[in-house]
Amino acid sequence: MIDIANVSKRYGNKVAVEDLNLAIPDGELFAFLGPNGAGKTTTIKMLCGLLFPTTGTVRVGGFDVTTHGDESRKLVSYVPDQPFLYEKLTGREFLQFTADLYAMDPDHAKERMERVRQQFHLDEFLDTLTERYSHGMRQRTVFAAALLHEPKLLIADEPTVGLDPKSIRELKVLLRQLAKGGTTVFLSTHTLDIAQELADRVGVIHNGRLIACDTVDGLRKKANSDGTLEDVFMKITEESPSLEPGAEAMG
Structure with missing residues (x-):
């Protein structure tokens, strides 16, 4: 459903996303994690066709979002962290x-x-x-x-913010049901226990680069840790190298 190949997004000398490669199949519930400013929002905007990559290609359902945006957007729904209504x-x-x-x-x-x-x-x-x-x-x-x-792809950015426990529980059930029914769910969140509970795979972006992508157990092995996803996330991001001098991550 999602195919991101060699994608970078820059604003002058500022790096938002650097050489991102990511493939997500139909029906996967994928959690996208990263510190503030790591590149999560920029990646989401490229998936939605709101931004185009500087280099590389972003495809949704086989459609290049740059050249076939109308077709790709028909497959996508996006729930932002601040819900907007008229x-x-x-x-x-x-x-x-x-x-x-x-x-x-x-x-x-x-x-x-x-x-x-x-x-x-x-x-x-x-x-x-x-x-x-x-x-x-x-x-x-x-x-x-x-x-x-x-939609064939649901992108949800911090969907549990401001919800009471009952609503959060109902939302978790809904997201798993959607994935089971074949909808790809792209979940961006700072709530790591929800990502640990729900996600088939987890991707970690830091300083604009995807530094890890695996199941929770796979990430534990990478981090040489048997702790929670929060423990693993902290270790992976702390060990990740900084940007080259002159570059600045954003988005």
Whole structure:
């Protein structure tokens, strides 16, 4: 589903991503970890077609995001860390707006809206203006909209921020169900216990470079540690070399 080959992204002499190679198959739940400024956001924006690589290619579902962005974007949904809604729309109107953006068949859109309404327990606020929503209500609505067109790739950036324990549990079940059903889930998070619990594989980016990519057990072997993913992450990133003089990681 995701094929990133020899990708670098630079802004002048500032390095956001350096020589990134990453392949993620259909149905994998992949956790993307890294310190702030490591290059996670830049990588996500390239997957979404919001940024183009300076060198190399990014393909989603076989489509080059630079030359076939319309086709690749149809396969993707992105849930950002700060959920955005049009505040003068109700939740129902926002879902309809999303269906129209993807040019969904009206009957299928109606069926899918009913499905996500039930799935995310939206009844109590679906016809309320979204400007009145709490963070948790916003997050549920954004996820419902993201899954409306049944994407092949779901990118979720810090999806558990601001959620209560019950909502976090429901979200974890949802992400595993999506992956089991064949949807590729690209999860960017600082919540390492969730990554350890859910991910099929974990990638660690640091200073713009992918310094490790494996199962949690594989990363433990790499770090020569039998500790938690947090222990392994700290050891791997602390041992990673710094950027060359004159370069600065960002994104």
